[in-house]
Amino acid sequence: GDSVTQMEGPVTLSEEAFLTINCTYTATGYPSLFWYVQYPGEGLQLLLKATKADDKGSNKGFEATYRKETTSFHLEKGSVQVSDSAVYFCALSMNNAGNMLTFGGGTRLMVKP
Amino acid sequence: NAGVTQTPKFQVLKTGQSMTLQCAQDMNHEYMSWYRQDPGMGLRLIHYSVGAGITDQGEVPNGYNVSRSTTEDFPLRLLSAAPSQTSVYFCASSRDGENQPQHFGDGTRLSIL
Numbered sequence: 001g002d003s004v005t006q007m008e009g010p011v012t013l014s015e016e017a018f019l020t021i022n023c024t025y026t027a028t029g030y031p032s033l034f035w036y037v038q039y040p041g042e043g044l045q046l047l048l049k050a051t052k053a054d055d056k057g058s059n060k061g062f063e064a065t066y067r068k069e070t071t072s073f074h075l076e077k078g079s080v081q082v083s084d085s086a087v088y089f090c091a092l093s094m095n096n097a098g099n100m101l102t103f104g105g106g107t108r109l110m111v112k113p
Numbered sequence: 114n115a116g117v118t119q120t121p122k123f124q125v126l127k128t129g130q131s132m133t134l135q136c137a138q139d140m141n142h143e144y145m146s147w148y149r150q151d152p153g154m155g156l157r158l159i160h161y162s163v164g165a166g167i168t169d170q171g172e173v174p175n176g177y178n179v180s181r182s183t184t185e186d187f188p189l190r191l192l193s194a195a196p197s198q199t200s201v202y203f204c205a206s207s208r209d210g211e212n213q214p215q216h217f218g219d220g221t222r223l224s225i226l
Contacts, residue, residue, distance in 0.1 A: 004155070008153075032212050036215075041219070042220075043117070043203055043205075043217030044156070044203070044205075044215070044217045045217070046214035046215065049212060049214075051211075089156070091155075093212070099144040099146060099161065099163075099205075099207050100146070100158060100161060101148075101156070101215065102172075103148075103156045103157070104155050105153045105154055105155045106153075
């Protein structure tokens with residue numbers, strides 16, 4: 001079946017450091033790819049998405065590029081802030097509606113001042 | 114802006130008890146879903162609905178029932194709780210359309226003793 005694999009955390013960075021969270025996927029077709037973020041005590045929020053190969057999703061300084069050749073969707077940010085501390089989930093959807101998501105295990109990011 | 118509202122936020126049950134987790138959305142979204150979140154496993158889809166009167170199973174449906182009598186509400190029922198159902202449960206909704214973002218509630222933390 002379809003699956004998503006993320007690097008295990010926690011990832012601990014100092015403020016203004018560069019962030020990469022790796023995400024790879026396995027799917028029988030061509031999924032849409034998403035990054036969701038979960039702040040403490042809250043539900044998940046969509047951070048960015050990409051629906052076809054070579055698309056780049058971006059939001060709030062975060063970016064991820066849909067790489068079909070490597071089946072990857074790595075999340076990057078050039079300069080993290082303390083407020084970016086959260087759990088980040090990579091996910092895929094095989095249907096156009098994007099309402100049936102397969103999630104990775106999540107990566108906790110901790111940013112220290 | 115209520116969005117997706119889940120009740121209760123916390124619940125402790127004994128093995129064998131039944132319970133209904135409530136989920137309501139005020140955005141007139143067609144799609145609604147239930148996920149469970151377990152450490153290191155991300156979120157897994159339990160059941161979903163594409164509209165009032167229509168429900169279907171997700172990845173981990175056993176032990177759970179759902180119904181969708183109105184567009185707004187999508188309750189999740191545990192008929193006979195088991196310790197393996199200890200988890201955090203999230204309800205999500207989205208509009209009809211391609212790759213619409215999922216809107217998540219704040220979750221229900223459920224412990225089965």
